[in-house]
Amino acid sequence: MIETFETVAKAIADPNRVRILKLLECGELCVCQITAVLDLAPATVSKHLAMLKTAGLLQQRRDGKWVYYRRADRDLNPYAPRFLALVGASLADDPTTANDRRVLAMVNAVPLRTLCDQGRSAFTTKE
């Protein structure tokens, strides 16, 4: 019980994982899109996503080569919904959150193929 609680609490206790949760409030995203916004190594993002999934906060869906993550709708962890609600009610006016959303808009403007090929430079070097 308390171990289950701990798993979710620890999952929330990292700023990059919270950024991921805030991003996914706008809808599901592919790993390469999340990677582009966070500006971290793919391996790092993948591990964060795995932890959030283990904590029951996220669910996974594969579509061809791409893997999409979204906020969990079924509750695999009894504490997950409460934590998701808490994150949802927090950081609405946080600068990092706001900036991530701005970057996400640029990411969304680029086709997935281009994004995977060129990574961040697909939109940062776009005058």
Add this chain to the structure above:
Amino acid sequence: MIETFETVAKAIADPNRVRILKLLECGELCVCQITAVLDLAPATVSKHLAMLKTAGLLQQRRDGKWVYYRRADRDLNPYAPRFLALVGASLADDPTTANDRRVLAMVNAVPLRTLCDQGRSAFTTKE
């Protein structure tokens, strides 16, 4: 902002600190009482309490030699109330929480002086 959030989230992400928060739902407690229930070194408990206080989850009060901690009533951290509510709504039927409350009852049955002198043995070796 997100750093402030992170501070509280990290404070919650340790089982012993959650145990402390659950204990303090019953009312304020002296450090030696908390130490007796958790069965950890005083230095360790003190450090956990300091972290919870820094996170804005707890407040402190000195009464003579004794220092009492209680859940924060003023919000020093904007996210603290939400986290306190979340913990309050969780782990009601957790075995660790239940056992801690049982031990707390025994601790409360012993005068503070005796408890500080003898520590845990003040009630564990009471046939």
Add this chain to the structure above:
DNA sequence: GTATCACTTTCCATTTTGACGAAATGATGC
């Protein structure tokens, strides 16, 4: 004043975490 007591701070050892590159996986497309 000094001694004592409850607690806190300062180390230090051990464990855990977060990050990345390199190699492995698993699906697509030829």
Add this chain to the structure above:
DNA sequence: GCATCATTTCGTCAAAATGGAAAGTGATAC
């Protein structure tokens, strides 16, 4: 079959977290 591509797992490292013993603080009692 094989090559390619998005993602994951593995191995490694530095940084952070946990726990406790020892020293330090600050209040009480004499």
